[in-house]
Amino acid sequence: MTQSPKYDYSSVNIRQQFQVSYDYPVLFTRQSFDLDNPTLAGLINNLDEAPKLLTVIDSEVAKAHPQLAQAAKTYFQAMKMQTLPEMIIEGGEACKNDESLLDSFYQVVEQYAIDRHSYVLVIGGGAVVDAIGFAAATAHRGIRLIRMPTTVLGQNDAGVGVKNAVNYHKRKNYLGTFVPPFAVVNDFSLLDSLTNRDKRSGISEAIKVALIKDKPFFNELYQAKYELAEFMPEAMENMIIKGAKWHLNHIATSGDAFEYGSARPLDFGHWSAHKLEELSNNSLRHGEAVAIGIAMDSIYSHKMGFLSEHELKQILSLLDTLGFKLNHPALHLLNVEQALAEFKEHLGGRLCITLLNGIGTGFEVNHIDIQTMVESVNSIQSNQIDRLIGQVA
Ligand SMILES: NC(=O)c1ccc[n+]([C@@H]2O[C@H](COP(=O)([O-])OP(=O)(O)OC[C@H]3O[C@@H](n4cnc5c(N)ncnc54)[C@H](O)[C@@H]3O)[C@@H](O)[C@H]2O)c1
Ligand SMILES: [Zn+2]
The missing domain is CATH 1.20.1090.10 (Dehydroquinate synthase-like - alpha domain)
Known part of the structure; x- marks a missing residue:
């Protein structure tokens, strides 16, 4: 029988310490997808790689702005980005309660080989931004997320910070991350359709x-x-x-x-x-x-x-x-x-x-x-x- 060494482990005192600094822009604009609006275009810093872009849209926003998905596609294609078919997800708290949402998102990530140099653009209320924020933060340990909040609450609070979450078994924000976005674009023209x-x-x-x-x-x-x-x-x-x-x-x-x-x-x-x-x-x-x-x-x-x-x-x-x-x-x-x-x-x-x-x-x-x-x-x-x-x- 081998004897465990008599060793005073208390003298092993490793302390890991490093700093990570965060830096992301929060921009304000109108009509983001007008081809001569430089706001979104200025964010993409790896155009030479022709990065992929997945756009995820709140169902109510898609209904109120039926031209939005195509406008986004045209805008990013003009920049030679690889635009993927958009995902439309149910707006409001329902998306945070939908346990199949994460799986659908991860499947799309896998299907189109979306990687850490790709972009996810989420356009929607605080709930959609929270849910897709969590999904994007956990796929590949974090895909670049551009948030485009479309509610007043989303633009002045929920969409600009560092928190993401979904609900779990009806418990609010039970699964979540503190992961800052790549960028936030507050487009005021999207607010017009709110009640x-x-x-x-x-x-x-x-x-x-x-x-x-x-x-x-x-x-x-x-x-x-x-x-x-x-x-x-x-x-x-x-x-x-x-x-x-x-x-x-x-x-x-x-x-x-x-x-x-x-x-x-x-x-x-x-x-x-x-x-x-x-x-x-x-x-x-x-x-x-x-x-x-x-x-x-x-x-x-x-x-x-x-x-x-x-x-x-x-x-x-x-x-x-x-x-x-x-x-x-x-x-x-x-x-x-x-x-x-x-x-x-x-x-x-x-x-x-x-x-x-x-x-x-x-x-x-x-x-x-x-x-x-x-x-x-x-x-x-x-x-x-x-x-x-x-x-x-
Ligand atoms: N992460 C954070 O730091 C943070 C902070 C505060 C709140 N939140 C979360 O934000 C959520 C609430 O967000 P909210 O107040 O934006 O509400 P919401 O996302 O529930 O949206 C309200 C309704 O408006 C619709 N909608 C969104 N934009 C629209 C538009 N431009 N035109 C027409 N309809 C539109 C949505 O589909 C939904 O039906 C909650 O889940 C809350 O937990 C997160
Ligand atoms: Zn609040």
Whole structure:
């Protein structure tokens, strides 16, 4: 019998350390596939290899823009790229729940020998971008992904960051990666076909980021509230560009781009929003639930003495003017204590909730006074906030 060597392994102390820096452009344009629009063409840095391109399109976008797939093909063929037959996938959360989607994508990758020098161009809402982002990040350990988000929420938030995910057994974002895209192209002309409801819904994420980071940006949104309520292009574009900039700035400078810690300042208003989406059987859009969550945590911030009544009124009045319905029936089903406990579990550490210390300044707390939060919910359900909104008009 061989004796194991007496060896003190504690002296073997290898420490692996290296840095990887990320650098990707987030561009803004209109009519991306006009042959004289250089935005997309400027991204392809290996044209001498005649790289392959797979375009994946959200079914609703394909319906609303029936010429889009052909226009993309013509544009990239003019650059001598090898364009593959496009994939059209079901838009909305359904694609993230569809367990056959990944398999279909990997089959196409295999069939056309798509490799790490090829490109996937995904055109769609946040859900399609999330799902194809995950598929592209996992095939060959990562195929170059150009994201072209087509919703307001996608352009100012979901589509510009580093996260990708699909749902698994109905559990939201259960399978996912932190993999930055090759590039993001926000084409404003694609937003024209959104319903008013979807145009409005994504504005709440820009309000959220303004509230926690940038008072002048909030003031701009407040000044432009009637233009935004009418979805006037200039006001919408400014809101999207600044919203995207702040989301990107946070990822680049927070020191925790891949969310190892518990703090999630960008999740202001989100602990209840996630729960309300679920309680409404997803009849609430994410952005609509975030608007309610923003109202709730702003009221709580005021009740705890951090936010003045004047600032609270401004926040509520902005949400109201934009047409957000804050008193949703799902609020009756919300169990504050339980929802906070679930959010804590989701963070995987201690409870970390962002509140407002005045407009433009978010800060973290690790404890929420349940009674005060319940009162905040109640004041949305009663006519108390209508009175506050009425006073600032
Ligand atoms: N990865 C992230 O960092 C991140 C951040 C926030 C949200 N998300 C995810 O984003 C998803 C929500 O995204 P969303 O708000 O963009 O909604 P969505 O993708 O569900 O799209 C809403 C509806 O609009 C349709 N649509 C999309 N673009 C259109 C267009 N231009 N014209 C007409 N119809 C169009 C879609 O087919 C869908 O039916 C959720 O799954 C959420 O988890 C991801
Ligand atoms: Zn959100």
